[in-house]
Amino acid sequence: MAGMRKSERQQLIRQLLTEHDIQKQEDFVTLLAEQNVPVTQATISRDIKDMQLIKVPAPSGGYRYSLPVKKKLDTEKKLKRTLYDAYVSIAIQDYFIVLKALPGNGQAIATLVDQLNLTGLFGTIGGDDTVLMIAKSPADAQTVYEKMTSLLND
Incomplete structure (x- = not known):
């Protein structure tokens, strides 16, 4: 061959x-x-x-x-599991969504959020226990916020 x-x-x-x-x-x-x-x-x-x-x-x-984890569903499942274990709070203001998590989980959550490729999300920054999601507009921020809260409530 x-x-x-x-x-x-x-x-x-x-x-x-x-x-x-x-x-x-x-x-x-x-x-x-x-x-x-x-x-x-x-x-x-x-x-x-x-x-x-x-x-x-x-x-x-x-x-x-x-093989890399390409499937959005797998990423969403992982994110749900991580949020279930580590979620503390979530807040929204203008273009920004701030998610608080237990120490050591911020970067993992930020990476998973990035992998979801959410429409309207400009960028994500993950610290030790905080994830800052920056949207392209306040309306996009609302959409991202709703997506995140729906993952928390499923």
Whole structure:
């Protein structure tokens, strides 16, 4: 299968991720070679970047490669769970929504809010126990506020 297109190779990488605990780039090179797809580690490195693969704890210890969490639903579920465990208060003023959480949770919540890609949200800043969400307009702030409170009340 020499000269395999990048999209085909990346599809094969996705498949390999579901079947193997892949901990190092060399593992990809070896597994692909077994499928008659010769690649260099540099190619794998580029594929990892392209596919936004992340490292997650492996059941066997250490870390393994995994596909990124792309699904908005998963992000929303994670955010709900985090809010359920850490939420203190939420307030809105003009363009700003300030969410207070238990110490150590602000950055995680801010990251999850960013991953939701909410329309009308200009940016998010996460501190230790505070998340500042900046909207594009006061009306957008109201929409974001309502979204956040709906996540809290579900």
